[in-house]
Amino acid sequence: MKRRKQTKWWWLLALVIVVVIGAGLNWVAKGGSQSKQTITVGSLGADVKVWQHIANSSAAKQAGLKIKVKSFTDPVQLNRGTADGEVDVNAFQSWAYLQNFNKDSKQKLVALGTTYLEPMGIYSKKYKSVKDLPEGATIAIANNPANTARGLKLLQSAGLITLKKSFTATSGTNKIASNPHHFTFKEIDDTTGPRVIDSVDAVLIGNTIALEGHLNVLKDSIYHEKVDQSTKDNVNVLATAKKNANKAAYKKLVKLYHSKDTQDYIAKQFKGTKVEVNKPISYLEK
Structure with a gap:
């Protein structure tokens, strides 16, 4: 009888160990502190510096993200690279530019969130x-x-x-x-x-x-x-391939962009020429 009880407890202990290990692996897979999601962000011009700042920020580490910034000079090449998976997310284009790319290309991109408007x-x-x-x-x-x-x-x-x-x-x-x-x-x-x-x-x-x-x-x-409703087509967005539209890790980039640390950096570097626009995508689609 005593032997049966010991065997039972060993089985229970083994089951608990399996459950704990499984939960731990699942936690890491979902972005636990022992694992960081690597995201390649493509950009061009002055925006490269913004994303390098975000990549090096403590907020990015806290979000469980390792951001690699890739600089481009050709916007069409950057969009194609994003659609092909060479780049995970890009940060350079206006809502109107994105719509036009999708209209003329078989490769489709979607906007993850708004960033700013720069007056032309x-x-x-x-x-x-x-x-x-x-x-x-x-x-x-x-x-x-x-x-x-x-x-x-x-x-x-x-x-x-x-x-x-x-x-x-x-x-x-x-x-x-x-x-x-x-x-x-x-x-x-x-x-x-x-x-x-x-x-x-x-x-x-x-x-x-x-x-x-x-x-x-x-x-x-x-x-x-002038910054008003008539210029909303010119609001810049973060874009990714259509298949990645619902990736939670990619959406974290939107929050990182609008963090106080990032906005303070932008204000200092660009002297008011990048006006923050923190709106849902539905704002652009109206």
Whole structure:
């Protein structure tokens, strides 16, 4: 009888050990302190520094994440790399740019969350105001649909042109209804904006690229976007391949971006030119 009881207790003890080991392995697999989820974040321009700061932060360690930051110079290559799995998450593009990529590509990306809005600016070395731009002035504008449309809307906001009612977030110069000053539009690779500023009357530059050229949109542009509902298509997002849309570890990146430490760093580094937008994706889809 005594032997039977001892055997029973040994079985119970073995069962407890198995359960504890199984629970421990499951805890580690889900991101316990002994295991870190490695995420490769691709970015370009000044945003690379932001994600390097986040990668080195104590908040990232506390979240159980090991972040590797990969720098790119070509936005299309970065999106394709994200879709192919070379990069897990990318941080560089506006909501409109993402929509246009998905429209033109079989590879689909989704937004994980919003990050910021950087005002696009009109820059000129020759003129101090948009009112000073002469008849027939040459204006350089991005050659990718999302930023072409964004630039044209900015020119309309400045009172320089008017657009057709059918104008969309990916429309081009063929949707200009009125060009009273007979401006000539020169399409350029939008990453070259700061380099062509001396050769045209004016150039439209997104702020990430402007910062690379040591330009501050709030101080150096002759006109820039105002932050309001009309510019929500220009809000930047974190994007990933469609199959990764529900990965909890990837969604942690959104919270890390909006942490106080990260926002303090951004404010210090970029002097107000990256305006935080902490909104649900539904805000962009309306």
